Amino acid sequence: MKxxxxxxxxxxxxxxxxxxxxxxxxxxxxxxxxRKGLPAFISPDLLSSLPxxxxxxxxxxxxxxxxxxxxxxxxxxxxxxxxxxxxxxxFAAVPRDSTISLPDYQSSNKMGASFETPCGRLLIxxxxxxxxxxxxxxNMWATLADEVPAWVSEKRNKASVDRTTGGAVFGSIVGGSxxxxxxxxxxxxxxxxxxxxxxxxxxxxxxxxxxPSLLGAITEILPEDKPRQxxxxxxxxxxxxxxxxxxxLFDSTYIYHLTLGGFALTxxxxxxxxxxxxxxxxxxxxxxSKINLKATIYRKDTSPILEGCKxxxxxxxxxxxxxxxxxxxxxxxxxxLEMYVPSFLPIAVALFPGLVILTRNSCHFSSHNTHxxxxxxxxxxxxxKGGTFEEFRQNFVETRRDHILAxxxxx
Amino acid sequence: xxxxxxxxxAETSAPLTNPKPPPPKxxxxxxxxxxxxxxxxxxxxxxxxxxxxxAQLTLPHFVCQTPLFMPVGTQGTIKGLTTSQxxxxxxxxxxxxxxxxALRPxxxxxxxxxxxxxxxxxxRALLTDSGGFxxxxxLHLADITEKGVTFQSPxxxxxxxxxxxxxxxxxxxxxxxxxMALDDVVKTTITGPRIEEAMYRTLRWIDRCIAxxxxxxxxxxxxxxxxxxxxxxxxxxxxxxxxxxxxGYAIGGLAGGEDKDSFWRVVAQCTAALPEDKPRYxxxxxxxxxxxxxxxxxxxxxxxxYPTRTAxxxxxxxxxxxxxxxxxxxxxxxxxxxPTCECMVCKNYSRAYIHCLVTKDAxxxxxxxxRNLFYMMKFPKGDVPQWVCNAMEVAGxxxxxxxxxxxxxxxFVNDQKLLYTKKAHIEDGNGEAIYT
Numbered sequence: 001m002k003x004x005x006x007x008x009x010x011x012x013x014x015x016x017x018x019x020x021x022x023x024x025x026x027x028x029x030x031x032x033x034x035r036k037g038l039p040a041f042i043s044p045d046l047l048s049s050l051p052x053x054x055x056x057x058x059x060x061x062x063x064x065x066x067x068x069x070x071x072x073x074x075x076x077x078x079x080x081x082x083x084x085x086x087x088x089x090x091f092a093a094v095p096r097d098s099t100i101s102l103p104d105y106q107s108s109n110k111m112g113a114s115f116e117t118p119c120g121r122l123l124i125x126x127x128x129x130x131x132x133x134x135x136x137x138x139n140m141w142a143t144l145a146d147e148v149p150a151w152v153s154e155k156r157n158k159a160s161v162d163r164t165t166g167g168a169v170f171g172s173i174v175g176g177s178x179x180x181x182x183x184x185x186x187x188x189x190x191x192x193x194x195x196x197x198x199x200x201x202x203x204x205x206x207x208x209x210x211x212p213s214l215l216g217a218i219t220e221i222l223p224e225d226k227p228r229q230x231x232x233x234x235x236x237x238x239x240x241x242x243x244x245x246x247x248x249l250f251d252s253t254y255i256y257h258l259t260l261g262g263f264a265l266t267x268x269x270x271x272x273x274x275x276x277x278x279x280x281x282x283x284x285x286x287x288x289s290k291i292n293l294k295a296t297i298y299r300k301d302t303s304p305i306l307e308g309c310k311x312x313x314x315x316x317x318x319x320x321x322x323x324x325x326x327x328x329x330x331x332x333x334x335x336x337l338e339m340y341v342p343s344f345l346p347i348a349v350a351l352f353p354g355l356v357i358l359t360r361n362s363c364h365f366s367s368h369n370t371h372x373x374x375x376x377x378x379x380x381x382x383x384x385k386g387g388t389f390e391e392f393r394q395n396f397v398e399t400r401r402d403h404i405l406a407x408x409x410x411x
Numbered sequence: 412x413x414x415x416x417x418x419x420x421a422e423t424s425a426p427l428t429n430p431k432p433p434p435p436k437x438x439x440x441x442x443x444x445x446x447x448x449x450x451x452x453x454x455x456x457x458x459x460x461x462x463x464x465x466a467q468l469t470l471p472h473f474v475c476q477t478p479l480f481m482p483v484g485t486q487g488t489i490k491g492l493t494t495s496q497x498x499x500x501x502x503x504x505x506x507x508x509x510x511x512x513a514l515r516p517x518x519x520x521x522x523x524x525x526x527x528x529x530x531x532x533x534x535r536a537l538l539t540d541s542g543g544f545x546x547x548x549x550l551h552l553a554d555i556t557e558k559g560v561t562f563q564s565p566x567x568x569x570x571x572x573x574x575x576x577x578x579x580x581x582x583x584x585x586x587x588x589x590x591m592a593l594d595d596v597v598k599t600t601i602t603g604p605r606i607e608e609a610m611y612r613t614l615r616w617i618d619r620c621i622a623x624x625x626x627x628x629x630x631x632x633x634x635x636x637x638x639x640x641x642x643x644x645x646x647x648x649x650x651x652x653x654x655x656x657x658x659g660y661a662i663g664g665l666a667g668g669e670d671k672d673s674f675w676r677v678v679a680q681c682t683a684a685l686p687e688d689k690p691r692y693x694x695x696x697x698x699x700x701x702x703x704x705x706x707x708x709x710x711x712x713x714x715x716x717y718p719t720r721t722a723x724x725x726x727x728x729x730x731x732x733x734x735x736x737x738x739x740x741x742x743x744x745x746x747x748x749x750p751t752c753e754c755m756v757c758k759n760y761s762r763a764y765i766h767c768l769v770t771k772d773a774x775x776x777x778x779x780x781x782r783n784l785f786y787m788m789k790f791p792k793g794d795v796p797q798w799v800c801n802a803m804e805v806a807g808x809x810x811x812x813x814x815x816x817x818x819x820x821x822x823f824v825n826d827q828k829l830l831y832t833k834k835a836h837i838e839d840g841n842g843e844a845i846y847t
Contacts, residue, residue, distance in 0.1 A: 035772055036764075043777050045755050046493065068767030073743045077761055085759030118771070299516070302524055316494070316532050320524055324516040325488060331773055332488040 001140065001168035001195055003027075003227045003248075009389035012219065013243045015381050018227055020090045020139045020168075023056050027227065027248040028239075028384075030377045031059035031092055032370060033256055035100065037084045040256060041331070041338040042370070044085060049312055050339065054374045056089050059251050061097040062132035067119045071135040079137030093133060093141035093167075094231055095124065098203060098253040113144050138167050142198035142229065145172030168195035170229055177206050179217045186221040196227040199247070203232020211238065215245035236267075236289065236376060237400065240393045243380055250377075255369045259337040262294040262326045264305045265372040267400075269379050288403030293337070298323040311371040312339055337369050462682065462709040468690050470588040471629055472528060473536040475503040477690065477711040480702065480787045481538060482719060486511050487531045490719055491777040492784070494533050500754070500781065501788040504536035504588070506714045509581055510545035514565065518584035526586030537587035538714075541578045547596050555595055557612065575616040576623040579632070583625050591661065592620040594635040599669040606639035609664075613637040614651045621655065631658035633692060636681050639664060640673045649684040659690040662710070666695035675704055682709035699728060699787075718787045722779035725769035728786050734762070736779070741766035754785040 002019040009015075016027040032039055037060050039047065047055070065074065077083040080091050096103050100118055107114035112125035129144040171194035175181035189197065199218060202211070211233070222228060227248045233239060234254030242250060258265065267289040291298075291305070301323070304314035313322075313336040325333035383392040457476075458465040468475040482489050482497070484505040489497060497505070507527055512518060516530075524530050527537055546553045546562045553562040559574035575593040582590035593616055595609035617634050624632050634652040638644030652660055662681045665674055678693060682705075685691050690711045696702060697715020705713065718728060725737040729749045735741075736748070744762040752758075756765075756778045768775030 035774065036768060038774050041773055041777070043496075043755075043774065043781065044759060045496065045499075065767065068771070069742055069763050073745060073761075073763045076743075076745055077763065083761065083764050300520065300523065312493075312495075318524075318530075320516075320520075321487070321530055321532070324486075324530075328486045328511075328515050330486055330488050331491045331776065332493065334773070335491070335493060335777070 003196065003225065005224060007385045009244070009384045009387065011244045011390055012216070012246045013384055013389050014224075014246055014248070015384040016227070016248055018248070023053055023088065023090050025053050025057060025090070026381055028243045028377055028380055029054070029057055029249055030374055031057045031229070031249055031251050033097060033099065033252045034058050034060045036060070036064045037080055037086070037091070039338060039370070041259070041335045043335075046312070046335070046339055047086075050370060051374060054378065055370070057092065057249070058086070058089050059092045059094055059097070060138070061095055061101040062093050062129065062136055063095055063101045063115055063117055063122060063124065064097075065132070065136070066117060066122055071131055075135040079135065081137070090140070091136075091138040091167075092170075092229070092249075093136065093138040094198060094229075094251075095129065095142070095144055096200065096231055098232055098234075098251065099256055103200075103204070133167075140168045140170055140196070140229075142170040142200070142231075143172045143194075145174050145200050170194060170196040170198040170227075172198045172200050173218060174201045176201055177210055177214065179214060182214055182218050183221060186218045190222055194226070196229060197222055199228065199230040201232075202230060203234065203238075203253075208235075208238060208241070211241045212245065215242060215247065219246040237397050239376070240380070240396060243384070243389070244393060252370070252373060255338065255373050258290065258369055259334050261292070262333070262337070263290045263292050263369075264322075264337055265290050265369050265376075266306050267372075267376075268306075269372075269375050288407075289400055293319060293322045293333075294326045295323075305368055306372075309368070309371075311368050313337070313368040313371075339368060339370055456687075461707070463707045464709060464711070466690075466711065468711070470504070470536040470631070472534065472588050473503055475536060478702070478706040479503055479712055480697070480718075481506045481712065481714040482784050482787070483508070483714055483716045484531075485716075486515070487527060489780070489784070490723065491773070491780050494531065496781060497533075497784070498535065500785040502535070502784065503788075504538055504712075505533060507537055507539045507585065507587060508545060509539045509542035509578065509585065510549070512539070512585055513542060513581050518581040522584035522586070526584075528586065536589070538589040539582045539585050539587040539591065541591045541593040542573055542581065543578065543593045544596050546573060555609075555612075557615075559593070575619040579620050579623040580625070583630065586626075587630065589631045589633055589659065590624075592617050592632060592634050594637055594663055596637075596664060597639065599639055599664055599667040599673075602639070606637075606641060607644055610638040610644045610648050614648060617652065617655060617657075621657075633657060633659040633661050633690075635661045635663040635694070636685075637664050640669060640677060642676075642680055645677060645680055646684065649681055653684070653686060657689070659692065660685050661692040661694050663694045665693065666697075666701075666715075671701075674701075675708065678705050678710060679708045697787075718783035719780045722783045723770075723776045725775065725779065727765075727779055728783050736762060736765050736769045738766075748782060749786070752782070752786065754782055756782040756785075 003016060005014045005016045007015040013028075018025045018027055018029070032055060034040070037058070038044065039058075042050070060080070065071070074080070074083060081087050081089070095101065095113065095115065102116045104114040104116045104121060107121060107123065109123075112123050112128070114121060114123045124144060126144050133141050171189040171192055173182065173185050173189050175183075175185045186197075199215075219228060228246065229249035230242055230247045231251050232253070233242045233247075233250060234252070234257070239250055293305070298319040301319040303319060304317070305319060305322070306314055309315075317336055322333055322336055325336070380389070380392070383389040456464045456466045464477075466477045468477050468479075481504050482502060485508045487507060489505065509518075512521065512527070521527050521530050527539075528534070543560055546560045547555075553560055555561075559572050559577070561570055561572050563569070564571045573593070578593040579590065592613075595612040595616065597605055597609045613635060620632060624630070634655065634657045636645060636648045636652060638646075638648045649660075660681075662678060665677060682691055691709065692712035692714075693705045693710045695715060696705060696713045697717035702713050721728070721733070725735065727734040727736060727748045730751065734748060741762045744766075746762055747757040747760065748762055748765065749757050760778065765775065765778060769779065
């Protein structure tokens, strides 16, 4: 794995390039959350229709395989890439996934870290975790961490790393909401020979306002030349907080939750990029960034989710059809919503003519929320490179706040 | 909706916009005349093997190759698959359930949004059932009288009535290529005068259906042969329906728990008596073995929820039978589901991985449904090994001996190449099922 920072924004955000095997991915980037290695609803043939290489980063939790298949069988199959038939994709292992593998700090102890999963509460010891990693062979993996003495397990992780080798190691940094603890942990981990850092313990009920100071304190200590991944920051505002603090890799749990709720992202990326999306304020009944397709107003709406969107869903289906699928609880609703990257394309193409080839190859036939969020990240990268990230961020956050406020007032 | 046209629906929707539907007083002679006059596209039976035939069925939205299997897309979607995936695996026609669609999103809405093809963006053929079967199978207190089927509304519990006229009106609004007449369905396992009553009622209702059918130029109304397991009743029913010269015929009232020996005899009797140049659809049949037997007996179309439902419960259909992927033994089986299969799932995944998904993750249903439908689409169509043909020839002789009417053992070599390359000339998509 190779990582290079290409550009900095005023505040400390950065755009970089992450090279893993034959795959080069620009950061800040979105890792697509998976369940047992595949996105919850996008089957592998449809997965290939999402834009590449943006959609090549997949995140999984080794704990997903705690039942049903043995590590020995996964080894025999040749690891995750072979088992899933996704040879070109980059797999990043993180024990926690924010959906079905949640940290259960109260039950963690000196022996290992505890997680709530569909197979019950699991206490995972570092050695066990390392066995998982060596049979699954991910390209990148975060070390097992528990809340309290993070570097204790760190040392144990490290000891096993030397024996197992494999992908790039991301040292986990925890410490909850205490800035001092976070700093202490970051210092300890930064001293070790790791390829990157994984910031854990976010998205666990802390307030959003705490993020900037916590994130800032951590990234200040970390070496600049290594990538930083974070778990549990999902909302667009949170992603922007993370980017501003110099985080490079994010997870996509947000998309999963949106999809389950029947929501589709609709913020017009192209517009936002230019002048925020203030003109849309009159549009009531939504917060300006997403719509709920279960709403009866879409019953007869024969337009696509987002006009001009190039994703599979918008190219092929209407809001009325998705509304019906949601009403009758058909699985296709989630498939169509999870897949969904839109109007960033025209502008991206205008700014970077080189992208044309890429978009033509990959974006023609793809689908909605995943698509859209990948687009959001692309706009963020362009903003950093163009030196306009801070304005973009403020604009975005303010407009969305206004929208939510307007919606609340009109309700 | 401009993005629909990219799928080529424009061409096929043309006949939907220029119809001058004959008045509702549509009578039988007229139907025959219209059918005769409108048939311009000559299609042929592409191959025969004793009583079995491979043919081309030209429908307004698609030219289908038979024998064919129709997956069931109850609520305007095949559970867990996109329409592009269905096209990719070679699905030619999908069945929609009138009862479900009439409840949600309602046939009026489908009509307003341009018909079911547009609504679900499916460019190929569709068939809708009459809705009567769901009334009987899903609802308690369904009561069948001469007027129609009375049932309790699932919405407010009030009694509601589905008449033959109403069933056809709903199906006219949904707009499928093939619509089914409302029949009086009885369990094959009951005996006595109720069977006879149901058969005669089905015959009386077919006239009401024909009279109510407003779009005979765009939608093909199929009649349904009833009569339980009684050869005399079946015979009366077939004769009655054939007299009405419908675009196609279904053999109903089977696949309901009767013994296989009775089952195949009914199919054999009906296929022998139905006209050669019309498609024959055996309703509710879906086990691969049953399809092979019915095809050998000269049937052309099948539908069943089995391949997709069994997939959701974790079972794969394979040439040797079924593979239960939930079984513990699968957890360390590194082989593909079917090593001889070319589908996306078999090429990429081990039984062990599918085992760890099935019945827990949506992806398990998606992958297995894809795989089972791929299998169903491939297997009735062709690639039949010589040994199967030989075996069926023997079986064909055995079966024909038991049939009363004549079969034509022309023994015409089944030309596989012909089966795949011959294209029909669809001229104006006038909506008649063209079948020769």
